[in-house]
Amino acid sequence: MSLITKLWLSIAAVLLLAFGGSLIVGLSTSRHYIEQEVRIKNEDNANALALSMSQLDKDPVTIELLLSAQFDTGHYQRIELRDPGGDLILRREASPSIGDVPGWFVDLVRISVPAGSAVVQDGWRQYGTLTLQSQHSYAYRSLWRSSQQLVTWFAFAALISMLIAWLLVLQIRRPLSAVIAQANDIGNRRFTTSPEPKTRELRDLVMAMNRLSGSVRQMLTRESGQLEELRRKLQQDETTGIANRSYFMTRLGYVLESDEELHHGCLALVRVSDLEGLNEGMGRPETDRFLHDLASTLHQYALEYPGSQAGRLNGSDFALLLPNSLSADDVADQLKRRLHPIADRQPVLLNLPIGIVGISRQETRDVILSRLDGELAKAELRGGRTVCVANQHTGHLLFSTHSEWRNALNAALAHGVQLARYPVMDANGSLLHEECPSRLWLAGEWQPAGAYLGWISRFGMDDALDLASITSALKCLEREETPLALNLTSRAISSTDFRQRLIALLSAYPREAKRLWLELPESVAVHHMEDFKSLCHDLRRFECRIGLEHVGQQFTHLADLQDSGLSYLKFDTSLTKGVDHQSAQQTLLRGMATLSHSLGILAIAEGVSTPEEHRVLLELGMDGVTGTAVKIED
Numbered sequence: 005m006s007l008i009t010k011l012w013l014s015i016a017a018v019l020l021l022a023f024g025g026s027l028i029v030g031l032s033t034s035r036h037y038i039e040q041e042v043r044i045k046n047e048d049n050a051n052a053l054a055l056s057m058s059q060l061d062k063d064p065v066t067i068e069l070l071l072s073a074q075f076d077t078g079h080y081q082r083i084e085l086r087d088p089g090g091d092l093i094l095r096r097e098a099s100p101s102i103g104d105v106p107g108w109f110v111d112l113v114r115i116s117v118p119a120g121s122a123v124v125q126d127g128w129r130q131y132g133t134l135t136l137q138s139q140h141s142y143a144y145r146s147l148w149r150s151s152q153q154l155v156t157w158f159a160f161a162a163l164i165s166m167l168i169a170w171l172l173v174l175q176i177r178r179p180l181s182a183v184i185a186q187a188n189d190i191g192n193r194r195f196t197t198s199p200e201p202k203t204r205e206l207r208d209l210v211m212a213m214n215r216l217s218g219s220v221r222q223m224l225t226r227e228s229g230q231l232e233e234l235r236r237k238l239q240q241d242e243t244t245g246i247a248n249r250s251y252f253m254t255r256l257g258y259v260l261e262s263d264e265e266l267h268h269g270c271l272a273l274v275r276v277s278d279l280e281g282l283n284e285g286m287g288r289p290e291t292d293r294f295l296h297d298l299a300s301t302l303h304q305y306a307l308e309y310p311g312s313q314a315g316r317l318n319g320s321d322f323a324l325l326l327p328n329s330l331s332a333d334d335v336a337d338q339l340k341r342r343l344h345p346i347a348d349r350q351p352v353l354l355n356l357p358i359g360i361v362g363i364s365r366q367e368t369r370d371v372i373l374s375r376l377d378g379e380l381a382k383a384e385l386r387g388g389r390t391v392c393v394a395n396q397h398t399g400h401l402l403f404s405t406h407s408e409w410r411n412a413l414n415a416a417l418a419h420g421v422q423l424a425r426y427p428v429m430d431a432n433g434s435l436l437h438e439e440c441p442s443r444l445w446l447a448g449e450w451q452p453a454g455a456y457l458g459w460i461s462r463f464g465m466d467d468a469l470d471l472a473s474i475t476s477a478l479k480c481l482e483r484e485e486t487p488l489a490l491n492l493t494s495r496a497i498s499s500t501d502f503r504q505r506l507i508a509l510l511s512a513y514p515r516e517a518k519r520l521w522l523e524l525p526e527s528v529a530v531h532h533m534e535d536f537k538s539l540c541h542d543l544r545r546f547e548c549r550i551g552l553e554h555v556g557q558q559f560t561h562l563a564d565l566q567d568s569g570l571s572y573l574k575f576d577t578s579l580t581k582g583v584d585h586q587s588a589q590q591t592l593l594r595g596m597a598t599l600s601h602s603l604g605i606l607a608i609a610e611g612v613s614t615p616e617e618h619r620v621l622l623e624l625g626m627d628g629v630t631g632t633a634v635k636i637e638d
Contacts, residue, residue: 008177015169023158030154031113031147038143039117046120050136053083054122057134062126068094082119082137088130098139105144113147115140179206186213194567194603195220224599231595232560238588239557239578241316243292244299251578252315252323257369258577258611259311259327261632262454268364269327270335271372273380274302274343277355279320285352294350298322301342310457310494310525328458332360336391344389357383361394402447402455409459416444416456417465421472423480424452428489428608428630435636436608436628437487437521442473457493466493467502474509474520481516489521491553494528497535503542510546517546523553523574529565530558540568553610559596570605574630577611583624584616590624597625 053074060066067085075083075096084095119137123130179201189196195217200207239251247255256271276282276298282291299316302324306312313325326335339358347354359379363372375394383390403409423440430436443450460469470492477488496502510517522543529536529552540550549571556576575596583589597607609621612631621629 007180008173011173011176012169015166019162019165023155023162026158027151027154031151034147034150035113035115035143038146039115042115042117042138042140042143043120046117046136046138047122048120049080049138050120050122050134053136054124054134057085058125058131062131064094071096079139079142080136081139082135084135085124085132086135087132093132105141105148109148109151110144113144115143176203176206179203179210183210183213186210186217189567190217194569195224196567224603227595227599228560231592231599234588234592234595235556235559235579238592241299244296244316246299246303246322247313247315249315249317252313252317252325253369254578254581255313255315256325256372258581259325260363260365260367260369260372261613268362268455269325270332270360271363271376272324272326272335272339272358272360273317273376274298274322274324274339274356274358275380275384276320276322277357277384282352282354286350290351294346294354297346298343301346305338305342307527310461327363328454332362332393336360336393340389340391347389354389355387356389357386358389358391359383359394360391402451410463412446413444413456413459413463413465416446417468417472419445421469421476422450423473423476423488423490426630427634427636428628429634429636430628431622431626433637435486436606437489439489439491439630440473440477441491442469442476444469453491461493461495464495466495467499467505469493470496470502471505471509474506474522477520478509478513478516481513481519485519487519487521489523489551492522492524494525497524497528497532497539503539507542510543510548514546517548520546520548521551521572522548523551523572526552526555526558526576530561533561533564536565537568540570544569551606551608555596570603572606572608572627573600574608574610575626577631580609580611580617580621580631581613582617584614584620590620593621593626594624597627601625601627 053070057067057070060070071083071085071094074080075098080096080098082095082097084097085093087093117138117140119135121133121135124132124134179198182198182201183206186196186198190213197214197217198210200210200214239247241248259269276295279291282294286294299314299322302314302322306314306324306326309326309328311327315323315325317323324335324339336358339360343356343358347356357380359376359382361372361375361379379392379394383392386392403412422443422445424443426439426441428436428439441453443452444456445451446456460466470490473490477490481488496506510520524536543550550569551572551574552570553574554576555573556579573596575593579589579593579596583593593609600607606627607625608628608630609617609626610630612618612621612629612633614633617631618629618633
């Protein structure tokens with residue numbers, strides 16, 4: 005039984021006790037008073053009537069007329085006259101009619117008053133004994149009306165009391181519900197804070213729980229900061245803050261190996277010529293500032309295309325990976341427009357030769373880098389800020405014009421989405437879920453996401469693709485019990501219309517929604533944190549799981565997302581690649597897994613390509629792994 009229910013029962017019991025006590029005391033007091041008054045009335049009337057009869061002639065007719073007149077006017081139940089021997093001389097008695105008073109009430113408050121008696125004289129001798137008893141019907145009516153009035157007034161008072169009690173209970177219930185919700189959040193490893201209520205006892209409890217949440221948040225911030233510092237040393241260039249050579253090359257290799265990441269794209273290499281001369285001419289601080297601005301511009305450009313990456317390969321070379329982006333010629337125009345103004349602002353003349361090549365999965369990383377070096381060498385030979393672009397491999401393009409792409413995508417979405425299946429296994433070799441990237445029917449084949457995601461984003465079809473994929477997954481879940489995971493596009497998080505349609509779709513499949521895992525890129529959740537938290541809140545009632553993929557570069561923001569209801573994190577390939585022989589990576593991943601577990605969040609490793617990586621990642625505390633080396637055992 006809840007505390008509120010007990011409180012209501014206590015209030016009701018007190019009110020009933022007060023009512024019962026008041027009714028019993030009131031009726032007892034009134035009945036006692038009435039009995040006393042009736043007793044006195046009986047005695048007085050009997051004496052007065054006996055005295056009157058003593059002074060009259062004892063003619064039977066006269067005596068009868070006197071008694072009849074007294075009986076008719078005095079509301080008597082019975083008047084009788086007996087001689088000294090006890091024989092009845094005369095008697096008048098009314099029928100026992102109480103009228104509108106219920107019989108059960110009469111039995112409850114039965115009035116018992118003895119009749120009044122007096123001696124009637126005839127001169128010096130006794131004529132007889134007069135007995136007189138008053139009617140009790142008026143007394144019962146008086147008690148009945150008093151009881152009705154008491155019940156009416158008490159009901160009114162009880163109604164007012166219950167209204168006041170309801171307001172008080174409401175003031176208690178709201179902060180109490182908030183405390184319960186906060187306790188549940190803490191139990192689920194979501195360390196939220198609650199506003200302090202006015203009730204002192206509840207306020208002390210909320211303050212204690214808020215202190216606990218604050219302490220955990222500080223711990224998370226401190227530990228995630230330490231992990232972020234270690235990650236920066238492993239993956240970032242110290243001067244510019246963008247990816248270092250090791251991270252960039254790992255990312256490039258993964259993109260070329262994954263058909264979900266790449267169908268065609270571009271790779272650009274920007275060189276700052278004569279860096280030593282710039283240091284001497286501009287000074288080290290100004291040169292570092294210029295390099296930082298250059299790197300920041302490339303990084304911002306990369307953020308415009310999902311899966312893109314900017315990096316510093318060495319002191320003077322900066323690379324830009326743009327999978328599924330514009331054509332190489334368009335990239336060249338964009339780099340000129342963005343980078344040349346930065347060079348123009350410097351106090352010395354800067355040469356920025358740029359080489360750009362188109363890339364596809366048909367080529368290896370070494371071949372692509374060789375072609376890129378060749379284009380950069382051509383640009384350096386021509387001097388200045390020349391941009392050299394390798395011939396685009398148009399044979400890999402599915403369609404050549406915007407209208408062809410738009411029509412093909414509309415037709416493909418109308419045709420329906422096919423879901424590929426990649427297993428995610430836990431430490432015991434059991435299936436956590438199957439990751440299901442979408443496939444669209446384009447150019448007579450089911451094409452992987454890398455072939456069309458860039459165009460989907462360009463035409464604003466992200467919502468349509470996500471809803472089509474979720475619909476397909478829910479229909480699959482109607483037929484099977486295996487949990488399925490879907491990757492949502494970056495724009496889905498900020499679209500109100502998409503969210504409303506998603507809620508309506510999940511409402512139509514409540515049982516299947518519980519086995520649906522939805523994930524977004526880490527960068528999307530961090531850059532749209534409030535929208536992400538709102539999405540998690542809206543989907544919480546469906547009990548589907550929300551996670552982040554490609555986690556790594558923004559891991560330090562995990563403390564800001566710990567109260568959003570995250571279920572799992574998938575750590576990026578750049579962290580897991582070669583982890584079996586990289587002790588620094590092992591330290592970083594072990595810390596990330598430990599921090600995730602402290603929040604009740606599953607830690608899953610992406611891009612596992614060898615059995616050795618598989619083994620080491622599980623030893624580091626990962627709850628699950630996925631990649632080319634992960635298979636479902638028959």
